[in-house]
Amino acid sequence: MMATAGGDVAAGKAKSGVCAACHGPAGVAMIPIYPNLAGQQEQYLVSALKAYKAKQRTGGQAPIMQGQAAALSDADIANLAAYYASLK
Amino acid sequence: MMATAGGDVAAGKAKSGVCAACHGPAGVAMIPIYPNLAGQQEQYLVSALKAYKAKQRTGGQAPIMQGQAAALSDADIANLAAYYASLK
Numbered sequence: 001m002m003a004t005a006g007g008d009v010a011a012g013k014a015k016s017g018v019c020a021a022c023h024g025p026a027g028v029a030m031i032p033i034y035p036n037l038a039g040q041q042e043q044y045l046v047s048a049l050k051a052y053k054a055k056q057r058t059g060g061q062a063p064i065m066q067g068q069a070a071a072l073s074d075a076d077i078a079n080l081a082a083y084y085a086s087l088k
Numbered sequence: 089m090m091a092t093a094g095g096d097v098a099a100g101k102a103k104s105g106v107c108a109a110c111h112g113p114a115g116v117a118m119i120p121i122y123p124n125l126a127g128q129q130e131q132y133l134v135s136a137l138k139a140y141k142a143k144q145r146t147g148g149q150a151p152i153m154q155g156q157a158a159a160l161s162d163a164d165i166a167n168l169a170a171y172y173a174s175l176k
Contacts, residue, residue, distance in 0.1 A: 032131040043120040047148045056147030060135045 006042060007075070012083025015076050018068065027087045033061060038087035045081035053077075094130060095163070100171025103164050106156065115175045121149060126175035133169035141165070 019037070024030050027038030037045065051057045052069035072080070107125070112118050115126030125133065139145045140157035160168070 032129045035132040041120045044123040051147045059139045059144030
């Protein structure tokens with residue numbers, strides 16, 4: 001798999017198992033309160049994950065995502081963003 | 089245009105002029121740091137707009153969206169969410 005501007009799509013796919021529980025196996029959310037990620041803008045995905053990691057997003061479902069993002073390294077974030085941006 | 093579970097798609101489209109500047113005329117972002125909105129989950133869009141309105145999202149581009157969301161009523165939010173969710 002080709003790496004896009006930032007992350008590595010294959011590494012992102014490998015890391016996306018836990019994400020699929022809410023965001024769906026192909027990045028289309030299973031539960032309507034969770035966002036679809038497939039085909040989302042890569043830079044936006046990085047910015048959103050970093051906002052959760054920095055606890056700059058609160059309210060609603062944010063606490064769940066804060067917990068998830070806390071465990072991600074910058075490389076994980078770049079790879080996940082590249083993977084989901086690559087999905088149609 | 090049919091109204092979806094929550095908002096009115098036509099009213100949302102009418103309200104979406106200012107959104108298009110960053111999120112694109114068809115909900116595909118013009119600038120990669122802004123999210124695509126086309127086909128996003130309607131309930132997620134409502135939740136995200138309300139989080140910006142309540143200033144529960146900070147950091148990154150959030151200040152811009154806080155300003156935009158502050159001017160939206162709950163009906164505007166429901167209509168915009170229905171409109172963007174209806175786009176493919």
